[in-house]
Amino acid sequence: MKVQELPRQFKTGNPRIPPPVARAGWTVRHTMLAVSFVVAVLLPAVVVASYMFLIARDQYVSEVSFVVRDDETPNMGLLAGIGLSSVGNATTDAKMLYEYLRSPTFVAETDRQIGLRGMFARTESDPVFSLGRDATQEDLVAFWRRMVTISVDSATGMIGIEAQAFSPADARRITQEIHDAAGRLVNNVSDKARDNSVRYAERDLAKTEARLAEARIAIARFRDLNRMMDPQAAVNINSTVIAGLSQELTEAMIQLETLRAQGSADVRLVQAQTRVDVLRSRIEDEQQSYVGGGKADVSFSAVLDGYTKLQLDLELAEKSYSLALAGVEAARSKAEQDTRYLATFVPPTEAQTATRPRRLMITLLTVTFIFIAWLSAVLIVCSNRDRFK
Structure with a gap:
């Protein structure tokens, strides 16, 4: 590179002092920088500004806000806004609604209901901010998520929605459809939850009814098989008979001993001895026999044990049936009280002026x-x- 020689007035006699720099002039590099600035900055800026202010169509915003309320959750009024109430269910419902309203299924259903493609593709001269006529379902879902903003307050479960469209009526129609769909979803979930709780309780009641019927049938078959109504009552009767015979035996033995002590040898002594023998034999028969006519090859204790087990099963089945019946009534009462509904505090609005883009x-x-x-x-x-x- 050729070094430009300095004029005489800029030369210095001291070699340690560098000579002053000459006046800079306009070079090719400066021209290239200016051209690049015009081409890379000014021209795109003019294009963007022209498109935004001359071509881009107006967009209108409609808003709607709501929250899912549960009658079962204790409500503390205004205190709920500062976190003093239970909002776990509301937050879960809000997240469920958030995912549902952004899902391709909901977008496709909304398109069938109100014609989203026609609303979003009305401005053919604005290809940047509008949807193409030949857009696929995936393109429609992506455009929906760009035009519809859903915000969820994780502390209170409140949902705020802003929908953009190229006309105020379309924007309000979109928010109205979102509001109606959210209400239908909440009602369906609430109805299914109530139906499931009642159905499960009724299913348990049916099981306990079948168990109670089986226990009663087993008791009836046992009574028919052993020809007795209540073995425990038979035991009590048997005990009473044996006690009476034992008392008579005691009196007979006293009478026999009295006759022997008197030295009597007449017929009364023989009769007293016979009566004692008969009473003893009768007591033994009562102790070894089956009260009520049970089978001879089965002990009465086994019969009594079997009856006790069946009676215990019957009592348990009756208690289970009572609990299941109470559970059904409680489930029905809870189903009537536990109701989720959509509480709308900002209804769908209709814009008067365009605020987008x-x-x-x-x-x-x-x-x-x-x-x-x-x-x-x-x-x-x-x-x-x-x-x-």
């Missing part, structure tokens, strides 16, 4: 990013040029 903000941000990118590229190029010079 944010033309100035989008233009300024775009131009700023373009300028930063151009400046970074210029600094990198100049740095590399000076380094390898």
